[in-house]
Amino acid sequence: MNELLEKISDCIEFGKINLASPYPPQMKGLEGADELTAKALQEGTPPQDVLTKGLMPGMEKVGRKFRENKVFVPQVLMSAKAMSTALLHLKPHFLSGAAKQKGTFIIGTVLGDLHDIGKNLVAMMVEGSGYKVIDLGTDVSAETFIEALEENPGAVVGLSALLTTTMVNMQKITNEIKAAMPETLIAIGGAPVSEEFCEKIGADNYSADPQGVVEFLNQKFL
Amino acid sequence: MKEFHIQFDELVIDLDEVVSILGFTRYDLPEPFASYLQEALHFSESLQDIRAVFRIVDQVKIDDQHGKVIAGEIDLQVGRTVCNELNGSERLAFFICTAGKTISDKCTQLLQGENPVLGYVYDVMGSAIAEASGDRIQQILKQDAEKETYRITNRYSPGYCNWNVADQHKLFSLFQNITCGVTLTPSALMQPVKSISGVIGIGHEVTYREYPCTLCSSKQCVYRRIRQL
Known part of the structure; x- marks a missing residue:
């Protein structure tokens, strides 16, 4: 996985929405899912890779942590917000067929x-x-x-x-x-x-x- | 029957509990949750529709073998657990209380709209207000009961401890439409959603017991998940 996709995954896992977002404290002042997704697409990363190698692994980690009581509803909501912000960048690619949803x-x-x-x-x-x-x-x-x-x-x-x-x-x-x-x-x-x-x-x-x-x-x- | 308004500052809101449901402690509550909590608190301070009503029924029978309570004109299938807790009651106090439509609508609007995270913080605050209103009723009943050397039990609600939530309809029938503006859907859901109803036992022989999660069968409840940690 390239470094940018890893960072996107982290943003989803920890609920880092964008640069302006103060949450999570350890990522304050850093770019979030919003900027990094846009950057990955601009650099030519295939939209499908952004989805399957960046966003989805992050969400899977959140899901596991929620199951194990390591995070609670608000943290999942923050991750979901980061995810939905990133998905806005992918939406045109879903429509064009460059990125495919699983079902x-x-x-x-x-x-x-x-x-x-x-x-x-x-x-x-x-x-x-x-x-x-x-x-x-x-x-x-x-x-x-x-x-x-x-x-x-x-x-x-x-x-x-x-x-x-x-x-x-x-x-x-x-x-x-x-x-x-x-x-x-x-x-x-x-x-x-x-x-x-x-x-x-x-x-x-x-x-x-x-x-x-x-x-x-x-x-x-x- | 006694119906009354409750001011927010009359309530004892357990902020530690609120923060723990959010998954943090008061010492490590990060942004934006700290600001969101302040916003929800500030909003709540101006609420004017926190209300409560209770009715004490003198003619009661606790049938713990069948998990049934007969109170005046109604019988409730409360289940054995609640029967056990109410055993010894000479009177039963039924109650309805609500954090009101204002905060319930605010939660819905935020949860379905632009900021579900803030909506969730309001939701947790709304639940805390409804529970604190229940505490207030309990406090009033305790004071009244002690004047007559009675004691009270903890409070128990339909939907918990195997008490079928459908019994809400019977419970509400005791209040003859004086329900603090709380109504029931056919499936027994209270509206405004941030409302609670239930029963408290009163008697010389009753015991107040804390409400442990082990009494309840809801294994996936968010409160149980948090308290297990």
Whole structure:
């Protein structure tokens, strides 16, 4: 990995957004993901390399550290912000085909549930791992998921719920998606959800943390 | 039934807890979190919609074998853990309190908009205000109870310790629409989101116990993750 890509990876890992950002303290006054990504592209680094050898390794490290309780939600949010800033530079290259995302992930918090912090963390982590993410927001019905799937064939669906009362809706949505599009893979997550519940409702993956979703997607798309 | 407004300066906000949920200590809180926390604190000081209500029900039965509590006209499936904690209660105080719509809306706006990191700091602050409001109710109930030589238990909420969150609807029915502006969605989610509800036992034989994470089945809860460290 070249030095610039390593620095980009560090910026994502530690949540260094840009030169002006004071966070993290040990990187104060240094260029961030914003400037370094622009510089890498200007120097001719292939956009695909910026994504897969710079941004994604950084995000993977964050995901692992979150799983191991070495960082918490705010630090992940800072990393995600650094990531989204860098991705703005890559967007034209995604559109031109010079950089390719690995697949599409459609995510939403299920009908009746308005919690979105956990769902947002997953969306950010998945996007940072090289996937196109379609975030349908909160309180999402089966119909909305199915419409999004029709527009994005082959996408994997992620369902989030924080309330025990909305786990019922997770089951209904899973059933309706599977009835309409049996091949669709569905990942579920959220505080009240478990591996057993996942098996019971016929979903394809339960992940206790965002990195688990990334690992599931990597298995399916690689 | 007693409904009242709470001023921010009446609340005891545990800033160490707030900072620890952010993943830092007060001695190593870096920028931008230090500024964000100051901003959220400053915003919170001007809140005028922190409110609370409680109702004490005298006719109670704790059925710990079936994990059920009967309070006046309602029965609640609180689960065995909560029943155990409420055992000995001669009265039950049900409560609703809210950090208010202002901070809840601010959190949503920031989390979904331009600054999710700042939004998360507001979110943590909003939760701390709601919990501190619960502490305030508990303090008032304790003072009232002690006048009659009663004691109180800790507070317990639907959604925790296997108490089905759907029971919120029954709990709210006790308040006959005097709910501090807090409403329930069909799935029992409180709005404004920075609100808590629950029950506190009152009696001569009850025991106040701290609320350890081991009582709760939520293994992925952010508070448990932090307290384990």
